[in-house]
């Protein structure tokens with residue numbers, strides 16, 4: 001499971017996260033919605049230490065870190081539990097699809113190069129990009145690039161995949177193909193946290209929805225609980 005306790009994050013004197021408590025069960029899909037600037041992306045980035053929170057406890061699948069007191073090994077262990085999908089894909093422009101996906105395996109030296117390539121081939125096939133392995137990002141559509149981003153996030157077989165507005169940069173006609181790949185990831189039973197503006201995704205796919213505003217969680221519940229008018 002994932003357990004976040006009393007997480008606080010500021011930029012300068014501005015508090016962005018003001019005491020966030022969240023629990024996510026194994027295999028659960030959590031959607032985070034809320035107005036722009038409410039801290040959704042910051043919350044995701046604090047979970048894998050892309051940003052460092054000032055206070056709080058983050059526990060992911062048994063890897064527990066007090067953000068005020070931790071070792072580098074704690075952070076490495078925590079990061080190994082997460083894969084991240086970014087709004088703007090964050091692919092290496094000078095690497096082809098295959099090398100983008102195999103990069104996390106290469107960096108962590110998890111397996112020999114040949115085996116890492118095979119894993120990357122298989123992941124690209126899973127996201128529907130068979131035959132595109134040698135394409136560079138510039139030769140892929142936005143939807144295809146984001147599917148490479150999802151394959152890369154899965155490369156280390158993480159406990160949870162963190163999606164930060166994964167479809168917000170896409171032309172409307174490309175959103176569906178990315179949402180479909182996300183549904184496939186969900187069917188594998190993978191735990192997912194998705195910051196999204198796609199209300200249909202939050203309503204139909206998420207097990208639970210959190211509504212954030214101004215650095216707080218102001219409401220949470222099942223989609224039925226949150227989206228049914230009283």
Ligand code: ADP
Nearest residue numbers: 011016034035036037038039040041042043195
């Ligand atoms: P959301 O994802 O809900 O739109 P963010 O987490 O991206 O919100 O941002 C929350 C607030 O933190 C915004 O006011 C934003 O301007 C601010 N912020 C985000 N990143 C930084 C940063 N690196 N430095 C200073 N302020 C930041």
Ligand code: ADP
Nearest residue numbers: 048050076079080082083084103104107108153
């Ligand atoms: P440092 O330079 O402090 O050791 P890095 O930011 O380079 O830390 O990351 C260490 C490891 O964590 C690398 O193997 C990197 O690939 C991995 N990593 C970093 N950010 C992420 C992320 N968002 N998702 C998955 N793995 C990540």
